Amino acid sequence: MNVTPERISLWAQAISETEEEKCQNALSAVIDVMRDRFGSDVKVIKQGSHRNRTNVRADSDVDIAVVHKGHYFPDISKLSDNDKALHKRYSTDSVYTFEQFKADVHKALQDKFGTAAERKNKCIRVAGNTYRVNADVVPAYGHKRFRAYDNIEAEGIGFKTDKGVVVYSYPDQHYNNGVEKNTNTSGTFKAVVRILKNTRNEMAANRIILPDSMSSFLVESLVWNVPPSYFSHSTYREDARAVALKIWSDMREPSIANNYAEVSDLKWLLRGEHTPAKAEAFMLQAWHYLEQ
Helix, strand or coil, X not given: CCCCHHHHHHHHCCCCHHHHHHXXXXXXXXXXXXXXXXXXXXXXXXXXXXXXXXXXXXHCCEEEEEEEEEEEEEECCCCCHXXXXXXXXXXXXXXXXXXXXXXXXXXXXXXXXXXXXXXXXXXXXXXXXXXXXXXXXXXXXXXXXEEECCEEEEEXXXXXXXXXXXXXXXXXXXXXXXXXXXXXXXXXXXXXXXXXXXXXXXXXXXXXXXXXXXXXXXXXXXXXXXXXXXXXXXXXXXXXXXXXXXXXXHHCCHHHHCCCECCCCCCECCCCCCCHHHHHHHHHHHHHHCCC
């Protein structure tokens, strides 16, 4: 496929001012509703590709976490048996359950947006219109990962899906590490992420790959693991193809692929639902698609 240099340059750019305004409108609308319902008990934070400025026009939804300040999910899996016993002895379960909190967030959004606010497994989706983009609103508690009983290793957010699975994420660390990587690659890291996301979208539209076969999060995290030297070519096309080829090669070596991390650098990327085989196949297809 001959993707012109002009189109690759366009793919590398951040979304337009018009699209950004629609993202901000969605964010402001959700913030207003949450403040009216919960006051200072919650903080509303941007997360995902919009906050990290790796979103592209076809995927310009906003991800918003509504985090209740009074509660948190602990991860005590690294504690000794003695420290686990201490934690359980001096901890109490929240009277205000996470399930109730999610129901209250949903109700507040329904009161404002009506049927446009639809409950999903992980979030409440607020459908967009001509004024705002879609917003995925994730009710969340804080999250603390303990190294010892009195030693917190990392803090982030946690939420429970409607299927009962507790998910932890670290949006602040993700954002900071993405900024650092972008600085270390003279701004090319985020450009390459956008190029590969646009490549994914066009390949899906042309039925080369299945829709939703590669999440935006997975693409961004894979690219983040590539050393800065692969982002130093004279054109965006060369950078994107070099990065895709490096990831493809790494995915073929289990000892390397298993050590790929999420952008937060606090969770392994390919030791759960995401697999090296999926990443390997996609990057080879992207490398061919972007050839001159």
